[in-house]
Amino acid sequence: MNRLLNALYPLALAAGLAGIAGAALAAARHHPVALAMTLLIAAFFAVGVWELSAFRCSSRELGAALASAPKDGWLDTLPAPMRASVQQRLEGLRVALPGLALAPALAGLLVLLGMLGTFIGLVITLSSTASALGQTADLAALRNALGAPVQGLGLAFSASVAGVTGSAMLGLMMALARRERAGVATQLDTALLGRLRPLTAAHRQALAQQDAETAAKEAAQQQQSELVAQLQRFAQQLADQLATQHTRFADAHQDEQSRFHAEAQSAYQSLAASVDTTLRTSLAESARLAGAAIQPAAEAAMAGIAREAAALHERVG
Template identity: 40%
Template sequence: MSRLFFLLAFAAGLAVVAWIGQGFLGSDLLALTVTGIIALVYGFGFAELTGFRRTTGQLAQRLNSAPEKREQLEGWLAGLPEPVQFAVQKRIDGHFAALPSPQLTPYLVGLLVMLGLLGTFAGMIVTLSGAASALDSSTDLSAIRSALAAPIAGLSLAFGTSIAGVAGSAMLGLASTLSRRERLQVSRQLDNTLRQRLHHLSADYQRQQALQALETQANALPQMASAMETMTARMEQLGQQLEHSLSRNQQEFHSTVGSHYQSLADSVAQSLEKAQDTST
């Protein structure tokens, strides 16, 4: 619907300018020149708006295929229209950046009115100078009427160019408003896509995740220190228990070996005594 209104506005403005210019063909070169300049400015403005709308449409299409992974983001950005790549990149990174708007069209809208006024002033000058010459050249009423015919024709230059300039300015302004409205809708769609599908790819989100990870690690440090302290105390306790166990086992070993040696010594002594008694 917006595209239809855009084309209708262009056609209406062009029709008015062409109608005014056709009336000046073969009759008023100055008026035809001014009208031709108005037509050129009008066409240049619509050419810029056409490119602006094309960029808007391409951006809307790319938003439907937004990437899911960080590795795909660079290729997706490269596929965007060049005029909006920087702004979209900034928005993904969490910084506000307005999408570019038409640069020359706002100036051209005012320029068309100024050109129409220029034609008006030129026509008024032609009319007044011709009327003054006609009044000064003769005192006969019929001669004055004949002499005023040419100056009065200058009024067509005055009002014709004004109509062309104002009509072109109005239609170009309407087309610019429709184009900027369409860009605003796509900008809102971009914001929704950033919040819903591209938020996890933004540098701001990555920084938040890194900060949360650091906070989690910082919160875990006291617990780790407490666990290490508990483990150290447990190891000291186990070391003491092991030392006591080794000391006790060593004492038991020495006691057992001593008793065995004592038994062996007693047995040897008894054997020697028996052997001595037997020999005597």
């Protein structure tokens, strides 16, 4: 299908040139006004063909660039009219590729020029006819006088033929060129999702987001590491404080126990001394009381013994 359409473009160009050339040849010998308008139509047709040729050349160069692998400076390899639009496409803006500027207007202008040439030819023909009718009344002379204006009337329409032919063929070539440009635009959209994605702003934003996420993760890991280190230092400080407090508490407890034992020993010693004193006093008092209680009995016993000894002595003596 594409080959058929590509082959149709030169056929349309040849048909347009042939129509304009035929009209120019027909008007060349008998109708200079129609010839002038036909040549003007040919000039504008050539301008339209030139713009279409540049338009198609840009499309083909863009298609060739899309078929190649992208590299640094790839955008500089594109045709100058395409760079701004492709750059905006890479930036994510949905803009159309450059279109035709003169050719659409020229297609309508060719028809208008053909009609203008025809109208001018008609005016000249009618003026010549009126002049011929006013100059002679003889039928044979009138026939000869009207022959040239009527022939010029037929040739006057050659400008319209040239204008309509050029406009039709130029319109067909514009349709083919636009279809080719639409195909290249589709290739560009496909390439933006594939080979050209590393050049797009979306890809750069994705890379920047990945870098930001990586940096955020690294920062979070760094913060976690610092937090863990701070927790470890805090735990070590807490352990040191607990160890110090435990040592102080153990020393204080040891001192308290030593002081308690010393006080208990002192209390026991005081108690023992008090008990000893009390026992000694109690024993002495008990001995005194016992002596006081035994003394009369002892004295009575000793007196009895003395009496018995005296009685025994008397009996013996």
